[in-house]
Amino acid sequence: MNVIEDTLKELEATKNDFWNISKETGDFIEFLIKVSKAQNVLELGTSNGYSGLRIALALKETGGHLTTVEYWEKRRSVAVENFKKCGVDDIITAKLGSAQMVIEEELQNETFDFVFIDANKAGYIKFFHAVHPLLKKGGIIVADDVLSHCEQVKPFVDEITNRDDYSAQILNLPDGVLIARKNF
Numbered sequence: 001m002n003v004i005e006d007t008l009k010e011l012e013a014t015k016n017d018f019w020n021i022s023k024e025t026g027d028f029i030e031f032l033i034k035v036s037k038a039q040n041v042l043e044l045g046t047s048n049g050y051s052g053l054r055i056a057l058a059l060k061e062t063g064g065h066l067t068t069v070e071y072w073e074k075r076r077s078v079a080v081e082n083f084k085k086c087g088v089d090d091i092i093t094a095k096l097g098s099a100q101m102v103i104e105e106e107l108q109n110e111t112f113d114f115v116f117i118d119a120n121k122a123g124y125i126k127f128f129h130a131v132h133p134l135l136k137k138g139g140i141i142v143a144d145d146v147l148s149h150c151e152q153v154k155p156f157v158d159e160i161t162n163r164d165d166y167s168a169q170i171l172n173l174p175d176g177v178l179i180a181r182k183n184f
């Protein structure tokens with residue numbers, strides 16, 4: 001076993017303590033980044049870096065970069081350690097702060113082709129409005145927990161599934177995963 005496999009296994013064993021995505025959702029996100037050849041990925045909600053690691057492993061193949069945002073310093077520090085341990089820290093920028101504020105104050109000159117939303121559930125609608133202008137045409141949004149937290153994420157799900165400029169589907173992965181493509 002190598003250090004990456006060991007670290008992923010360790011993090012999978014403590015997933016409930018750190019609110020990580022399921023292994024299946026990680027598999028799906030890694031696959032999606034590879035097939036879409038995503039280059040510039042934004043993640044909202046880093047936690048201890050499990051999903052960030054899964055994204056970074058795919059980005060190693062596509063040659064891309066991840067920006068991930070977490071407002072809990074202790075969790076961000078654990079994530080940064082995990083990124084270093086697995087040798088992917090060179091392709092990750094781990095920002096500390098509230099997702100909304102970081103997008104509005106630090107990322108306005110960036111564009112993304114893949115956004116993963118996994119921070120506080122009631123905030124999904126405002127995160128969506130904030131990232132929409134930064135998402136390239138053809139870009140993908142993935143959001144976790146849309147079935148497990150359906151009430152909190154309802155404004156987001158209702159809007160993105162009814163907009164002409166997005167095609168969206170909810171997938172029956174653990175907790176419910178929404179995938180959307182920005183068509184124009």
Ligand SMILES: C[S@@+](CC[C@H](N)C(=O)[O-])C[C@H]1O[C@@H](n2cnc3c(N)ncnc32)[C@H](O)[C@@H]1O
Nearest residue numbers: 019020021045047050051070071098099119120
């Ligand atoms: C569900 S966990 C993220 C899990 C992570 N994506 C993974 O699968 O490894 C949500 C994280 O988002 C952070 N968070 C919640 N609301 C946030 C916000 N508005 N801005 C930044 N981070 C936030 C929490 O502290 C928590 O660590």
